[in-house]
Amino acid sequence: MSTTDTTEKSIALVKQAATNGSISEAASKNIQVWLTEDRYAEYRDEVIAHINDGKWQKLDDVFWTIIPFGTGGRRGRMYSIGSNAINDRTIGESAQGLADYVVQYHGGKKELSCAIAYDTRHKSRHFTELCAGIMVAAGIKVYLLDDYRATPQLSFAVRYKNCDCGIMVTASHNPPSDNAVKVYWSSGAQVLPPHDKAIIERVMNCQQIKVTPFAEAVADGRVEIVTDEVDKAYFEAAIACAFEGPRDAKILYTPLHGVGAAAVVPLAEKDGFTDIEVYGPHAEPNGDFPNVPGHVSNPENKVIFEAPIEHARKTGANMILATDPDCDRIGVAAPITTDTAGEWRTFNGNEIGAILGEYVLSKRAAAGTLTPSSYIIKTLVTTELTRRIAESYNVRCVGDLLVGFKHIAAVMDQEGPDDFVYGTEESHGYLVGQYCRDKDGAVASMLMCELAAELKAKGQSMHDYLCDLHRKHGYHREFLINLVMEGSEGMAAMQRLMKAFRTSPPKAVAGINIAKVRDYAAGTITDTATGESSKLVGPEGDLIILDLAEEGNYVACRPSGTEPKIKLYVFTRLPADQSQDLDQASETLKARLAALETDVRAYAKANS
Known part of the structure; x- marks a missing residue:
């Protein structure tokens, strides 16, 4: 049978699979593109083999959409073929x-350059x-970090070598099945408008x-x-962010x-700490993350600390x-009291952010280096x-x-990096200093080591340090709900739920x-009592915030x-x-969070 006949037969099978529901219509269209367009010629035989073997679920998974650029670049599961997979194409x-x-x-610039680095994931070196x-x-000349290196080191390299762009091959905290590229601009930051849209346009229309x-x-x-x-x-620049103080920890x-x-x-x-132990079971660079529970190396997950805590x-x-x-x-864990053999507890991303913020600001204030122009930065979903x-x-x-x-x-570059003090986001990312433009x-x-040593010298636990902040500023508790919605059906469910939050949000949660409803996509803020909407001053993006009648709760x-899920942040x-009696305050907000989670999950289930 000729190549043309084989392709036509495969296309017929694909169309039939879409008709009988074995694959989505979107997957059918994308598969046909890979079967007929010359730019995908080297993958055609493997696509046809999958069709002949009836691997419709796999074909739907890897073809139902075209993998997008998200908040962290282009990220997803690795598979040798597919528009919705990470592969050579x-x-x-x-x-x-x-x-x-x-x-x-x-x-006509004559000398263009790009810095590239990679992590320990499978195929990271190959993709590099x-x-x-x-x-x-x-x-474009390439400056390569030719060993496993951190993402902030790539951001630094872009700036240090005066590069026009940068590429980091990593899927951050995703499962072992995933990989990705993070794309950086000359500032050392991941690409922003208008560059991101212009790059995406060229990516989607790439022929050869x-x-x-x-x-x-x-x-x-x-x-x-x-x-x-x-x-x-990098180390010379990073150590400049250190503060003086005890180092016995x-x-x-x-x-x-x-x-x-x-x-x-x-x-x-370099900062003077001499008693640092690398936890042996997690020390080996390994893309399978073999000794991490669930094989997901995410410092947000409390479970990854269970074995290290026993060791500590x-x-x-x-x-x-x-x-x-x-x-x-x-991620951070510390004993609840000063007794290191006693009970331990982890901190969430908001708590670490608050602790680090207090430490950095207190040190800068003591040194007299804060000015009326000093500023910190956080995101809308950060405490x-x-x-x-x-x-x-x-x-x-x-x-x-x-x-x-x-x-x-x-914002660092818009406001001026000289006045920048600290940046934080809920998902465990923090930056001090102006040596790079990504979390480090x-x-x-x-800095957490410095704080641990300072608190040890004072006879105070890190949890008590946080409690003092709650008493002073009011007790804050947050909770993140992840609603995983994979595949084409999941995407449709996500779209239904976001639409419901916009058009028919719940009237009350947790009593x-x-x-008000803040819709950052539409740029409106709606008073739910009157139904009147006004212009929302802020960034434009697919984010909705429901403000409860009790101030500070939303x-x-x-x-x-970066992942097939909807994130619900409860504040x-x-x-x-x-908040002076923290035990009582904790019980009050614990009950409120539980009620909020129940009501929000019920609403999501009914509207997705």
Whole structure:
């Protein structure tokens, strides 16, 4: 049978599969594109083999959509074929689209360059060499960090080497099945408008991917290895963020099988910490994350701390730090009292953000380096406790931002990096200093080590330190609900739920009326009592916030930009005068959070 006949037969089978419901209509269209267009010719035989074997569920999974650029770049499950999978084609399109845009944007600029780094995930090195070859073929020199390195080190490298763009090959905290590319602009931040849309346009219309063999590019200097040079400069810049104080603390650190040990440990040692133990079962760089519960190396998950806590109680550690696979986010656990052999508890991202914010601001205030122009930055779904802490130091908080650290980076450059003090987001990302434009798990870990040592010297636990902040600023508690909705059916459910929140939100949750609905996509704020809408001043994006009648209590809803889920952020607060008895305040908000979760989940189930 000829190639044409084979293709036509396969197309007929695909159409029939769509008719009988074995695959979605969208998957059928995308499969036909891969079968008929020349740019996908090298994948045609494998697509046909899947069709002949009747692998319709797999075909639907990897073809039902075209994998998008989200808040963290292009991310997803790896599979050798498919428009909705991470593979040589989709990664190649991403790099080619970036290269084409950079060349066009800079016109006749003779010397263009791109920094590239990668983490410990499966195929990260392979995708790195592919991206490097594409950039070189487009006339763009590559500065390569030729070993496992952290995402903030890539952001730093872009700035340090004056690059026009950067690529980080990582899927951050996603499962072992995933990989991704994060795309950076010359600022060292992930791409923002108008560059992001322009790059996406070229990615989606990419026809031919041109690749220079990696070995050839290294041999002739078009790929230059700069690992040692950038490491030295990065650590010099990062250690400048340290504060003076005690250094007597015993730290247990887990890189969760990622890159972090090459950044966190050397930086903490440069800061004077000598008693840092890397947790053995998590020390090996391994893309399977074999010794992490569920094989998901996410420092947000309390379960990853269970085994390290048992170890820390036996060894007398004062604190446990964890970083995700690309070391841009941290998790923290500490004993509830000063008894290291007693009960331990983890901190969520909002709590770590508040603790770090207080520490940095207090140190800057003591040093006399805060000015009327000083400011911190947070996102809309990050606790307002951080804002209140900043205001207590007469420091401005820029907090009207969508999710994504790239928005924090943009504000740094808009407002002026010299006055920037601290950036934080709910999802365990933190930045101090102006040496890069992305969250940095290594510097955040260093500062947490400093705080642990300072509190040890004072005879205070880190949990007591947080409690003091709640008494002063009001007790804040937050909760994140993840509603996983995979595949084409999940996407439809997500769209239905977001529409419901916009058009027919609940009238009350946890017995508290919803006073206003903020719709950041429509740019409106609606009074639910009167039905009247007014203009919402703020960023534009797919985010809805339901403000409850009791001030400081609200629910935010948004689809994830990197995973198939809707995220529901629940925020509660009691005023300071009702927060002096923290046990009672905790019980009050614990009950409120439980009621909010029940009502929000019920609403989501009925409307998705």
